[in-house]
Amino acid sequence: DSGVTQTPKHLITATGQRVTLRCSPRSGDLSVYWYQQSLDQGLQFLIQYYNGEERAKGNILERFSAQQFPDLHSELNLSSLELGDSALYFCASSPDKDTDTQYFGPGTRLTVL
């Protein structure tokens, strides 16, 4: 158990809908990262937050947004969902903004029908 929690574990929704994925980092970790994992694209870095501020952006679509709250938990919002958004979404955390040691959560499996 990495200490990172993600909810929900599974989410099934329809095209065009909006969902929110939640992540609680390990105790004391200030950085949160979001990743998307699909069979054809592999693990793709989406975005990093450090202590409430956006720090790095990867291949995140404009339909997706994220934020990190004062208690350091983070939410990833996915809107206008398409079939291709079906994937595993992972959250990871690390103690600081400049460290390569990340601890991954168990993931949220999103299915868009």
Next chain:
Amino acid sequence: QKEVEQDPGPLSVPEGAIVSLNCTYSNSAFQYFMWYRQYSRKGPELLMYTYSSGNKEDGRFTAQVDKSSKYISLFIRDSQPSDSATYLCAMRRSSGTYKYIFGTGTRLKVLA
């Protein structure tokens, strides 16, 4: 062409074998290299971390980086059935923020 290429496998080996997992990359700016292990229905777990070229050993695991060939390897000695998992390589540039590029992963099966 993807920035990082990794053979998806599956790679099946008998217990006790030496396993070699590899990634190639195209961007010479990558300086930091990682290997992750991912069990089915779990998140990735950091196994090895190396900077620039050279070897790093940790127990049964050895990570090797050859920057001149843009090639990284992970060796697993005395492989065990519990090593059966998907292995992901990851890398990033030395400057700027921590944006990681991952390989698609190699599925390994160690047969008892």
